[in-house]
Amino acid sequence: MLESLALSTLNTIGDSLRTRQVQTSALTPASAATQPASATATAFDSVMGQLAKEAVTTLKAGEAASIAGLQGRASAQQVVEAMMSAERSLQLAISVRDKVVQAYQELTRMAI
């Protein structure tokens, strides 16, 4: 599920790059250019928000499992499984975030 999210993130970045290219090549007036720029900003926001939400959900599941383990309601194996899953989601979220931020910085450094 997260892999597909990462792919969609990369697609969004590609789309935003394309939008920028169209904007710069067409040399549209500033008033017209604000509309697509704000659309990309929303996409970027929503992608980051969704990413954070995903990571937080799995982290919460991991925490709930470890609390259940401490209370003796879950076996150690189940706690480890949940924690591993949470760790993996977090690692993936961090990597995707780094990649997205990197791409965003790449965009901001672009000479226009």
Next chain:
Amino acid sequence: MIDPLQASVRIATSGLDAQSTRLRIVAENLANANATAKAAGAEPYRRKTVTFDAAVDSTIGARLVNVKEFGVDSSPYRVEYDPGHPAANENGYVKLPNVNMLVEMADMRETNRSYEANLQVVKQVRSMAAMLIDLLRGT
């Protein structure tokens, strides 16, 4: 459709759970290896067995192992001549549990090996997932 790697962890975890239960039964058998009855001629502890079953988990679409049932070993009891024992019958023989230490030790070893194998699956999944995520890290 769940991530196959995650499904592997889930399956391996069910194996770990099953082997833990098996070890619990072995521990019970070993601890009660000399548990005789209190009254004369009464039955001592009977060796417990555990059987596993493959159950389909619909959320991941794979077969997990789980404990089917706890059974009892119906083999005859060991008999020892000890007339002074409270559980001795009229001929002076005491019934001891049908627990064979060697069998229990072998079972324990097998449990350990199986647990290790399942744990190895979990480790492998972790390393494969880390490799995949590392693809994003490289510049």
